[in-house]
Amino acid sequence: MVRKPLIKAKPRNHYHWRNDLLLWVLLLTIAVLLLKGWHDMHSTFSTPSGNIEVNLDPHLLPYYTLRTTMRLLLGLVFSLLFTFIFGVLAAKYKAAERVILPFVNFMESVPLVGFLTFTTVMFIALFPHNIMGLECAAIFGVFTGQAWNMMLIFYQTIRIVPNELNEASRMFHHGPWTRFWRVECPYSMPGLLWNTMVSQSAAWFAILATEAIPVKTNTVELPGVGSFMAEALTQANVSAVVWSVIALIANIILLDQLMFRPLVRWVHKFKYEDTASKNQNTSWFYSLIRHSYSSIYMTRGLIAFAHFWVYGLPRLCYKFKLNYLVKVSPGGSAKVAKLWYVAIILICGYYGVLLWQFLPKADLLKMPLLMSYTAIRVFAAMALSVIIFVPLGVWIGLNQKLVKMFQPIIQVLAALPANLFYPLIAIILISYHQSLSVWSIFLIMLGTQWYILFNVIAGVSTLPHNLIEVSRMFHVKGFMWWRKFMIPAVFPYIVTGIISAAGGAWNAAIASELITWGKMTKQAVGLGAYISDTTANNELAQAALGCTVMCFMVALCIVFVWKPLYTIAETKFRIN
Amino acid sequence: MTDKKIILHAEHVSKSFEINKNHSLQVLEDISLEVYEGEIVAFLGKSGTGKSTFLRILAGLMEASSGKVTCNGSVINAPSRDMSMVFQSFALMPWLSVFDNVAFGLEALNYSKEKIKSVAQAMIDMIGLAGYENSYPKELSGGMKQRVGLARALAVEPDILLLDEPFSALDIYTAHKIKTDLTELWESRQIKTRSMIIVTHNVEEAVIMSDRVLVWDSNPGRIAREFKIDIPRSERSKRSVLDLVEEISHHQHEQIAYAERKRKPHISLKK
Ligand SMILES: Nc1ncnc2c1ncn2[C@@H]1O[C@H](COP(=O)(O)OP(=O)(O)O)[C@@H](O)[C@H]1O
Numbered sequence: 101m102v103r104k105p106l107i108k109a110k111p112r113n114h115y116h117w118r119n120d121l122l123l124w125v126l127l128l129t130i131a132v133l134l135l136k137g138w139h140d141m142h143s144t145f146s147t148p149s150g151n152i153e154v155n156l157d158p159h160l161l162p163y164y165t166l167r168t169t170m171r172l173l174l175g176l177v178f179s180l181l182f183t184f185i186f187g188v189l190a191a192k193y194k195a196a197e198r199v200i201l202p203f204v205n206f207m208e209s210v211p212l213v214g215f216l217t218f219t220t221v222m223f224i225a226l227f228p229h230n231i232m233g234l235e236c237a238a239i240f241g242v243f244t245g246q247a248w249n250m251m252l253i254f255y256q257t258i259r260i261v262p263n264e265l266n267e268a269s270r271m272f273h274h275g276p277w278t279r280f281w282r283v284e285c286p287y288s289m290p291g292l293l294w295n296t297m298v299s300q301s302a303a304w305f306a307i308l309a310t311e312a313i314p315v316k317t318n319t320v321e322l323p324g325v326g327s328f329m330a331e332a333l334t335q336a337n338v339s340a341v342v343w344s345v346i347a348l349i350a351n352i353i354l355l356d357q358l359m360f361r362p363l364v365r366w367v368h369k370f371k372y373e374d375t376a377s378k379n380q381n382t383s384w385f386y387s388l389i390r391h392s393y394s395s396i397y398m399t400r401g402l403i404a405f406a407h408f409w410v411y412g413l414p415r416l417c418y419k420f421k422l423n424y425l426v427k428v429s430p431g432g433s434a435k436v437a438k439l440w441y442v443a444i445i446l447i448c449g450y451y452g453v454l455l456w457q458f459l460p461k462a463d464l465l466k467m468p469l470l471m472s473y474t475a476i477r478v479f480a481a482m483a484l485s486v487i488i489f490v491p492l493g494v495w496i497g498l499n500q501k502l503v504k505m506f507q508p509i510i511q512v513l514a515a516l517p518a519n520l521f522y523p524l525i526a527i528i529l530i531s532y533h534q535s536l537s538v539w540s541i542f543l544i545m546l547g548t549q550w551y552i553l554f555n556v557i558a559g560v561s562t563l564p565h566n567l568i569e570v571s572r573m574f575h576v577k578g579f580m581w582w583r584k585f586m587i588p589a590v591f592p593y594i595v596t597g598i599i600s601a602a603g604g605a606w607n608a609a610i611a612s613e614l615i616t617w618g619k620m621t622k623q624a625v626g627l628g629a630y631i632s633d634t635t636a637n638n639e640l641a642q643a644a645l646g647c648t649v650m651c652f653m654v655a656l657c658i659v660f661v662w663k664p665l666y667t668i669a670e671t672k673f674r675i676n
Numbered sequence: 677m678t679d680k681k682i683i684l685h686a687e688h689v690s691k692s693f694e695i696n697k698n699h700s701l702q703v704l705e706d707i708s709l710e711v712y713e714g715e716i717v718a719f720l721g722k723s724g725t726g727k728s729t730f731l732r733i734l735a736g737l738m739e740a741s742s743g744k745v746t747c748n749g750s751v752i753n754a755p756s757r758d759m760s761m762v763f764q765s766f767a768l769m770p771w772l773s774v775f776d777n778v779a780f781g782l783e784a785l786n787y788s789k790e791k792i793k794s795v796a797q798a799m800i801d802m803i804g805l806a807g808y809e810n811s812y813p814k815e816l817s818g819g820m821k822q823r824v825g826l827a828r829a830l831a832v833e834p835d836i837l838l839l840d841e842p843f844s845a846l847d848i849y850t851a852h853k854i855k856t857d858l859t860e861l862w863e864s865r866q867i868k869t870r871s872m873i874i875v876t877h878n879v880e881e882a883v884i885m886s887d888r889v890l891v892w893d894s895n896p897g898r899i900a901r902e903f904k905i906d907i908p909r910s911e912r913s914k915r916s917v918l919d920l921v922e923e924i925s926h927h928q929h930e931q932i933a934y935a936e937r938k939r940k941p942h943i944s945l946k947k
């Protein structure tokens with residue numbers, strides 16, 4: 101046996117029993133809350149009072165937030181499972197990659213808000229007498245908000261693991277299993293975590309939208325912040341709207357402090373960089389765990405488990421000759437691959453024909469106009485975000501102090517889903533009689549701007565310092581400075597920002613074309629309003645047409661706009 | 677030397693970086709330097725002695741904690757038009773072609789389009805980049821990249837050229853070729869630039885190229901010793917400079933060994 105690695109000896113005085121006390125109180129509270137949430141998820145529809153209804157009492161909000169958080173966490177678990185399984189499949193098997201990648205790429209930018217009605221109907225049908233159907237629909241919403249993005253980044257980082265790391269691992273005779281857990285997985289951790297954090301706003305967006313659907317269609321409601329907010333909107337209750345916004349922001353900050361910050365701090369050690377990064381991330385919760393006596397034992401347990409997981413498991417497999425089960429010859433035989441492609445094409449074709457028969461052809465002519473309205477709003481929002489937030493990002497990024505100051509604030513702001521602000525804007529729009537057609541551009545911007553700001557700040561602060569010095573040395577200023585230096589330098593980052601914002605932007609475009617306040621509604625002409633209208637009237641065929649057209653539009657946009665932009669950014673403007 | 681004009685003058689320059697609220701790192705301590713018209717000065721020293729920091733202060737890219745720098749009589753507190761710099765990492769704009777990179781500094785001078793074109797083209801021809809005008813930096817070898825860096829710096833006709841380890845990223849053969857080309861241009865007065873400061877840790881390079889070698893010492897960084905190179909340029913070769921190279925190398929080894937000895941008890945004390 102290999103000797104277990106010793107825990108790094110730290111000066112004793114770093115530990116304190118008070119940390120243990122606080123830690124255990126926190127952990128137990130979290131455990132109790134999660135158990136309560138888990139239990140209530142499984143209740144049946146028929147409660148003593150008849151239907152489950154969302155009550156607009158602010159005192160109930162903490163409970164509702166807990167229920168929503170449960171869904172968010174479960175959605176995260178499923179997204180991680182998906183990421184690991186399909187990310188590895190795509191990275192290791194060419195035949196799987198050819199199918200998974202286009203699918204996931206497409207799903208990433210499809211606005212799922214349009215589909216939510218269908219998935220909700222489907223899940224309710226799966227669990228007829230149980231609230232689980234609605235729960236599943238919400239969890240699925242969270243999944244679709246983040247899984248694609250996470251899988252893509254995981255797949256990409258596995259593929260770019262530096263060759264010398266892989267070679268080093270081979271020199272130590274690591275099998276594929278061990279290599280994955282010792283090299284590939286740790287290497288991709290920072291990127292995966294960062295992407296998960298960035299996807300949080302999409303997850304929140306999806307969960308708020310799914311919880312609101314039953315409220316709008318007058319079916320049984322699911323207790324949660326989203327349904328609370330939707331109920332407040334239909335009842336035109338201002339204070340309830342404000343309370344729900346506050347609860348949501350508090351919840352986001354809490355998750356950030358207790359989950360993401362400590363993880364970011366921990367993942368820091370996996371960063372494959374030669375230079376120690378300048379601004380060390382800090383997290384009070386991480387330090388609390390680190391400086392408690394319990395952490396010594398927890399670390400020991402974790403290390404023992406990790407050792408078994410990484411080295412013991414493959415050995416067990418060999419012992420029981422289980423390795424033949426998992427031994428799929430990489431690349432597979434050509435025949436199997438061909439069969440696989442044919443099957444995929446056949447299935448797609450079959451469902452395509454079914455779908456075509458289901459769609460109403462009468463509305464088909466209306467579609468191009470609706471499409472262009474929605475598309476124009478999306479592009480206008482993108483353009484405005486770029487014009488406003490690129491200079492802001494450059495200004496912040498050039499100054500390390502500002503970066504340090506703004507980064508945490510922007511991170512929390514970016515995690516706030518755009519539909520959080522819809523109620524507030526609905527109140528303003530309806531009381532001041534403004535046109536939603538124009539204002540929905542700003543609603544879309546609420547989502548896209550952060551991606552652009554984030555990426556530009558990141559781009560500017562990683563810019564080689566020498567290039568900045570060159571532009572100063574040669575007195576390059578003003579318009580020339582932007583044209584010859586700064587805009588080309590951040591161009592790849594602007595493109596990345598726009599592409600990652602695309603999915604959210606379509607979502608927001610769809611969701612923001614119809615807002616409700618009490619008995620009043622405001623509509624803008626566009627595909628989103630068409631989908632919302634038809635679903636509210638239960639015209640499923642029309643709604644399906646709307647969704648199909650939307651997918652078509654997004655695919656066009658990927659092929660003719662994002663991909664070319666990305667190629668230009670990669671080939672001409674990448675600094676390395 | 678006294679009859680020669682002083683171009684660049686640094687007086688009692690010190691620099692310390694703030695690491696955090698309570699600690700600061702003193703990198704340069706009380707450095708004075710005069711650079712005359714028509715001379716090449718070499719900075720020699722191991723890495724971390726503060727040579728790059730000092731060069732940036734001279735260039736006006738960084739502010740000194742105390743002391744002052746004057747160039748042609750005016751105080752430097754921002755990059756001056758009389759100076760230009762060449763970087764170890766080339767620092768070329770990847771999105772600009774070779775021509776646009778060379779024209780980069782000229783465009784900021786508000787020259788007319790024709791003038792920019794003729795000056796940049798002349799510089800490209802002189803530095804040996806003809807035919808590569810429309811290539812992009814990532815298509816070039818390291819040596820070619822550094823030629824672009826040189827052309828860009830020389831195109832604005834600075835009085836004094838600062839070179840921060842310009843040849844360290846190149847293989848010795850390429851480096852040698854560029855070095856001789858540059859010295860030739862300077863000697864034959866094909867370029868307007870009359871003075872240069874070159875940072876290096878190659879003793880032979882320092883001796884062959886310069887008129888004065890300033891040897892740096894660390895903690896905090898300062899100029900420890902000056903060697904005047906009296907061998908006429910026409911007579912300098914690997915062989916003729918050998919004795920001087922030996923002497924300077926010996927001095928450096930002693931200095932480094934001394935610094936190590938000084939540090940040892942410091943480490944063992946903490947144990
Ligand atoms: N911006 C900075 N902040 C803090 N320390 C710095 C900074 N720039 C340089 N240093 C420190 O100053 C010292 C000298 O660096 P440098 O001038 O690059 O040396 P050289 O060019 O001689 O190798 C080094 O110890 C380096 O770590």
Ligand SMILES: [Mg+2]
Binds near residue numbers: 727728729840841
């Ligand atoms: Mg240096």
